[in-house]
Amino acid sequence: MKVLKAILAGFAGAAALNILHETVRRFDADAPRVDLLGEEALTRSMNSLNLEAPTGDNLYAATLAGDIISNGIYYSAIGMAGSKNIYLKGAVAGLTAGLGAIKLPDQMGLDDKPVTKTDKTKVLTVAWYLIGGLVTAAVFDQLNKR
Numbered sequence: 001m002k003v004l005k006a007i008l009a010g011f012a013g014a015a016a017l018n019i020l021h022e023t024v025r026r027f028d029a030d031a032p033r034v035d036l037l038g039e040e041a042l043t044r045s046m047n048s049l050n051l052e053a054p055t056g057d058n059l060y061a062a063t064l065a066g067d068i069i070s071n072g073i074y075y076s077a078i079g080m081a082g083s084k085n086i087y088l089k090g091a092v093a094g095l096t097a098g099l100g101a102i103k104l105p106d107q108m109g110l111d112d113k114p115v116t117k118t119d120k121t122k123v124l125t126v127a128w129y130l131i132g133g134l135v136t137a138a139v140f141d142q143l144n145k146r
Contacts, residue, residue, distance in 0.1 A: 002079065002082075003080070005144065006076045006077075006078070006140060007079075008143065009075070009137075009139040010071075010072045010075035010078065011075075011076070012135055012136060012139040013072075013075035013090075013132040013135040013139070014071035014072040014074075014075055014132060015068065016131060016132050017071055017131065017132030017135075018067060018068055020128045021034050021035065030118050032114065032121055032124050032125040032128065033114035034114065034125070035060065035063060037101075037110060037112075037114045037115060038067055039059050039060065040110050041110055042054075042063050042066065044110070071097075071132065075133060077093065078093050078137055079136065079140040086140055086141050087134065087138075089133075090134045090136050090137025090138075090140075091133055091137075092133070094129045094131065095129070095130055095133070097129040097132070097133065098127070098128065098130055101115055101129060102116055102125050
């Protein structure tokens with residue numbers, strides 16, 4: 001049962017993260033654009049395999065699905081480690097993911113501007129992943145209380 005709770009909580013955190021990304025980017029020019037980073041990564045990956053990458057709305061949908069799945073799996077690890085210090089685990093996982101989101105793209109040969117454009121963009125990127133980790137912790141905590 002712990003595995004199911006961890007997975008549900010992880011996907012709740014991933015959903016919260018993506019809702020923040022998708023909502024704020026529509027209103028704030030300095031908001032992180034993880035969607036653009038994901039689209040570049042998916043396109044490059046498919047091209048390196050000599051596959052035709054999707055374009056337009058299909059590229060956006062594939063990237064969003066991949067983002068939710070990968071973040072859901074990542075955040076699920078928070079609950080898999082047990083309920084002791086769950087909020088600390090959620091915060092550490094969220095901060096780690098956020099810092100990775102702003103530091104790794106350049107190291108991977110991707111354009112990091114969508115997440116590093118301004119200091120505000122960097123702070124929001126880390127904050128969104130932190131919130132995702134804390135939502136995961138809160139959902140896992142609530143599921144364990146039932």
